Amino acid sequence: MELFKNVFHKKTVHQAFEIERKFLVTYDVKPFAIGKIEIKQGYLSTDPARTVRIRITGTDAFITIKGASDETGTTRFEWESPIPMEEARSLLDLCLPHIIEKTRYIVELEDLVFEVDEFEGLNQGLVIAEVELTDPQQEIPIPEWLGEEVTNDTRYYNSYLSQHPFSTW
Numbered sequence: 801m802e803l804f805k806n807v808f809h810k811k812t813v814h815q816a817f818e819i820e821r822k823f824l825v826t827y828d829v830k831p832f833a834i835g836k837i838e839i840k841q842g843y844l845s846t847d848p849a850r851t852v853r854i855r856i857t858g859t860d861a862f863i864t865i866k867g868a869s870d871e872t873g874t875t876r877f878e879w880e881s882p883i884p885m886e887e888a889r890s891l892l893d894l895c896l897p898h899i900i901e902k903t904r905y906i907v908e909l910e911d912l913v914f915e916v917d918e919f920e921g922l923n924q925g926l927v928i929a930e931v932e933l934t935d936p937q938q939e940i941p942i943p944e945w946l947g948e949e950v951t952n953d954t955r956y957y958n959s960y961l962s963q964h965p966f967s968t969w
Contacts, residue, residue, distance in 0.1 A: 842895025861888030873952030922965030
């Protein structure tokens with residue numbers, strides 16, 4: 801359960817590189833989940849070179865700045881810091897349309913944590929699994945519920961989905 805808390809209650813990250821892979825999900829992973837949380841997030845900037853995100857998860861709120869992805873789509877600069885909930889709500893009102901709403905399910909597999917996002921609203925029907933890695937070349941188990949890898953497909957970035965919802969594809 802400590803791992804579950806750590807996934808949703810990150811400490812301030814000042815300069816870090818996020819390394820992750822993304823996959824479409826082929827069937828329901830809820831029976832495998834150790835927990836879930838509702839997420840609401842919006843974007844102040846969706847410029848691919850520098851996205852600025854406001855996120856509310858339960859009772860916590862964050863501002864996150866991400867840089868451009870490398871050529872493989874796996875690695876990019878990420879800076880995140882907690883902010884007061886009242887400020888997050890005010891900033892969400894300033895965000896570009898459309899606000900992303902999703903339920904995140906946490907699935908542990910071997911020594912990895914898969915974050916499985918089931919989107920709602922205009923992105924309903926889309927389910928994506930992300931796994932954060934320590935190295936871009938890190939081997940990962942591929943469970944049968946993982947479908948096509950979409951790591952380098954920018955259509956599956958949340959910032960893109962906020963401007964081009966899945967229901968409009």
